[in-house]
Amino acid sequence: MRDKDGLDAALFVAWLTAAADAVAKEAPRLTELDSAIGDGDHGTNLKRGFAAVAAKLAQEPPATPGATLQLTGRQLISTVGGASGPLYGSVFRAAGKALGDAESADVPALAAAFAAGLEALARLGGASVGDKTMLDAFTPAVEALRAAAEDGLLPGQALDLAARAAEEGAQETAPLRARKGRASYLGERSEGHLDPGAVSTALLWRTLADAAA
Amino acid sequence: MIGSGTVKLVGVVLVSHSERLAEGLAELVRELGGDQVPVIAAGGMDDGSLGTSYGRIEQAVREADRGAGVLLLGDLGSALLTVKTLLDEGVGDEPDRPGAVLADAPFVEGAVAAVVTASAGGDLQAVRAAAEEARLFRKL
Numbered sequence: 001m002r003d004k005d006g007l008d009a010a011l012f013v014a015w016l017t018a019a020a021d022a023v024a025k026e027a028p029r030l031t032e033l034d035s036a037i038g039d040g041d042h043g044t045n046l047k048r049g050f051a052a053v054a055a056k057l058a059q060e061p062p063a064t065p066g067a068t069l070q071l072t073g074r075q076l077i078s079t080v081g082g083a084s085g086p087l088y089g090s091v092f093r094a095a096g097k098a099l100g101d102a103e104s105a106d107v108p109a110l111a112a113a114f115a116a117g118l119e120a121l122a123r124l125g126g127a128s129v130g131d132k133t134m135l136d137a138f139t140p141a142v143e144a145l146r147a148a149a150e151d152g153l154l155p156g157q158a159l160d161l162a163a164r165a166a167e168e169g170a171q172e173t174a175p176l177r178a179r180k181g182r183a184s185y186l187g188e189r190s191e192g193h194l195d196p197g198a199v200s201t202a203l204l205w206r207t208l209a210d211a212a213a
Numbered sequence: 214m215i216g217s218g219t220v221k222l223v224g225v226v227l228v229s230h231s232e233r234l235a236e237g238l239a240e241l242v243r244e245l246g247g248d249q250v251p252v253i254a255a256g257g258m259d260d261g262s263l264g265t266s267y268g269r270i271e272q273a274v275r276e277a278d279r280g281a282g283v284l285l286l287g288d289l290g291s292a293l294l295t296v297k298t299l300l301d302e303g304v305g306d307e308p309d310r311p312g313a314v315l316a317d318a319p320f321v322e323g324a325v326a327a328v329v330t331a332s333a334g335g336d337l338q339a340v341r342a343a344a345e346e347a348r349l350f351r352k353l
Contacts, residue, residue, distance in 0.1 A: 041263075041264075045264070077267050077295070077298055078266070078267040078268055080264075081258045081262070081263075081264025081265060081266065081291075082264055082265075082291045083290045083291035083294050084291075085265075085267075085291065085294075085295065086267075086291065086294040086295045086297070086298040087294060089298060090298060090301075124294060124297055124298065124301075125294070181290055182289075182290060
């Protein structure tokens with residue numbers, strides 16, 4: 001599934017299949033978080049989207065990591081139905097495009113790919129760090145992955161650091177006031193709640209780290 | 214296809230989380246704009262639940278395109294994000310003629326202004342400008 005330096009297509013498929021299970025398991029919690037400050041559909045929407053991703057990947061397993069991520073992005077965009085569909089979809093598509101046709105992705109390639117995903121996310125959503133969005137978990141994860149690439153770490157360790165950074169970033173959204181999405185209509189009443197998008201982002205990073213461990 | 218010699222009108226696509234909201238607004242603006250302007254509703258998900266469907270919007274853009282381009286209007290957050298993603302993908306792009314654009318406009322008033330302008334033969338730029346200016350209308 002992986003050599004010591006890089007992750008191949010089978011590992012990406014294993015990650016996304018595990019992510020579908022994790023999202024299904026966490027869906028009630030994500031929906032509960034979203035009911036506090038959003039429209040309460042985050043868990044249901046992501047569960048539907050990732051189930052469609054897992055089904056598609058089982059049916060037609062792509063040959064490369066890049067193709068796997070691009071297929072995932074397309075599936076999420078067409079099946080999620082809420083804002084997280086185009087947002088996550090754009091992340092996966094941009095990251096997949098950045099990986100190109102390579103057979104496997106090492107840590108520098110992963111860092112560059114997820115940085116491209118982050119850029120697409122920021123461009124589409126128009127949010128900045130601190131706006132209480134998935135960007136607050138995604139940005140520190142990409143920064144940690146970049147630092148790990150510079151330090152020459154292997155994927156398992158690098159992705160664990162990235163997942164920890166995402167989890168911390170998600171926890172740090174609690175005191176923030178939402179400036180994007182439905183939660184922004186709540187103003188200061190959005191304070192004190194975790195951002196569901198940041199929490200699901202951290203979950204996806206954690207499942208990737210576990211798959212690569 | 215409209216016969217040669219007639220003006221091709223800009224199409225309008227209404228994107229909503231709710232199928233009934235999109236259909237209802239389409240019904241209203243068709244009444245105001247005559248039946249010449251192609252107004253297509255793209256609301257809800259295929260299973261009837263609330264949400265925005267990439268596939269439905271893509272299909273609607275195709276149906277609304279009569280050669281003069283298509284203006285899209287969305288209700289809230291994810292409707293607009295889904296349209297932006299679709300336009301990034303190149304949906305509605307046409308090499309030698311106007312393609313598809315998204316208006317930054319209020320849903321109801323923007324749709325009315327767009328359809329009225331389109332029915333008068335306004336081009337895509339004029340239809341978009343009319344929709345976007347609709348945010349300045351005072352109701353009282």
